[in-house]
Amino acid sequence: MALPIYATPGQRIWHYCYLAFCVFVLFFLVAPLVAVIPLSFTSTPFLNFTPEMLALDPDAFSIRWYKTLFGICGDVDASASTMCHNKWMTGAGRSLYYAVCSTILATFLGTLAALGLSNQHMPAKRAIMALMISPLIVPLIITAAGMAFFFAKVNLSNTDAGIILAYTILGMPFVVITVTSTLVGFDRSLMRAGANLGGTPAYNFFKIQMPLIAPGMISGALFAFITAFDEIVIILFIGGPQQHTLPRQMWSGIRQEISPTILAAATILVLFSVLLLTTLELLRRRSERIRGITPH
């Protein structure tokens, strides 16, 4: 991408304009998320940068919104920092619970599907694959509406089980995609060699195939997890007041009483996503290494 030394001035100008444009786009992608972080430390209950904050006045910054977020009410009553009833924390707990349960189910079912679909003798492969991926394509609002009617009929609406099942549906396509793509490079003769050496199919699967497709399973699981953890549309349609998740708390926060607490939550979620992203990148490198593809 470097400019050759013989470039004409016109080419140089063009090149720098191009780079500036790219920087602008990357800035457009990241800037809003970065802006959240300092603003979450504001000491005022407003969502904009005050002149004091821009002047880096220490008094303009505080961690009071983090205290509210974590349910420490010492701010109001200086005598004791008691834990008060807090919808943010219980919401995060709920989200975590749904996300973990649905991820386990989705990873199991999605891996089964991917294994079956990568078999070269599988009939109607393309159609089934298209169907398996379709929850990603169908707008959430339609999925949510369909499930709302159906779950009401089978007594699953406003239940934890219903939400976990719904989130499993949303997470499964990711696992199918990621595991299928790790299976593309899978050498089937390894399984035959295992069978030749006397391993039962189950033993061979756990000892040979599973470690090789594990990176795909884990990255699919991560996608499924983040989808469930972050899901808002379906929960609005099939969840009752008992199913108050973190996104729901943010939703009502945005719509009703918007306070910097939401920025504190956002900051933590941004850091969380950076963590997940790093995990995923490391997994990808590992997968390439064990499959014998040199990282570029």
Added chain:
Amino acid sequence: MSSAPATIDGPLLTADGVPLKESLEKSLRRSKLRALLLVAPPLLFLIFLFVIPIGNMLTRSVDDKLINQVLPNTFEAFEAWDKQSEPSEAMFEAVYTDLKNADKTDIGKSSVRMNYAMPGWRSLIKKTARKIKKMEPPYREAFIKADERWVDKDFWLSLGIMKDKVTFGYYWNAIDRTYDFDKNVIHVDENRKVYNLLWWRTILVSVIVTLACLVLAYPVAYLLATLPMRVANLLMICVLMPFWTSLLVRIVAWMIMLQQNGVVNDTLVAAGILADDNRLEMMYNFNGTIIVMTQILLPFMILPIYSVMKTIPPSLMRAAQNLGATPTLAFIRVYMPQTVPGIGAGCILVFIVAIGYYITPELVGGKDGRLIGNMVAYHMQRSLNWGLAAAMGTILLCVILVFYWIYDKIIGIDNMKMG
């Protein structure tokens, strides 16, 4: 068979003495069966919890059974009527029998449905149903005494719209049309037109967002594909981070940026580009929807284009220039045509996702940034006109499935990559 020694002319046998062809077929069958057994549990799970619920909802868009079950005599009497003369005593008696026999909640639901055919039905039925127990023949007088709107022949005529068990009325409603009493399709009044505008706006927003994403994504994808791996990976994090961050967090972040006292306006004012009393309105309107949706969907465009660009050998550009092309010409004639699959994949993906958007327009769209998804949600949750919600959902779904099919034909579902 095993007793006969295999000859050159006979079929090829395996070690067990079974013809090779048979043995191969058997193992093929077994392999197929194993694959099917693996796929069966997830597939059934998907069918029961995803395909059937959605299919079920879609049937609501044409379903008019309930009202025919609740008011069977009424519709029978209506069929016998010549539509010209005044409604007869027998017709009123039929309504009386139906209302008396029907379940109270069913009457409520039916009256709501009847209100879509002709405004006023709901209160008319409810009022009459309340007084039904005390009524005595002659029913015509009793009905008119209960509510004098029963004199109005239009209510009777409007029954014609609802007499079939299957109706396409909701689909016509979804595009600002309706039935007249003879079931001809007519336009609704000019001041009650809402949906056509929303459909056009949804398409417009999706197209603008797709084009904006393409314009922003292409240069960045090219940069990522041509930079050395180490730097490219670092920049890739910038692309992927928003992708991995909660949707609601991104919306909150944009609220901070775009609001009246937001970062963008503050910066522009501080830089002297804008007057303080002339701040831009970028939130809670059409612009807000476009800006936020573009940022949210941009990674969906960058990633497919990038992965196609990665596969194009840089030597092709050098070869073109060696043959006398200027860098610009080489780029346009040699490089760009090869990136078309990536562009296609990205555009279809962004368009499909954009057209069904609901959360973002709901939170940042304000009044003139709402899309068809918001209307579906409104009819699901507020107005409870589920037939109309289902009809709009069906139309939306059909559009999306067409694009999904095109995507599968051109790019192939199994080529979809994540991250």
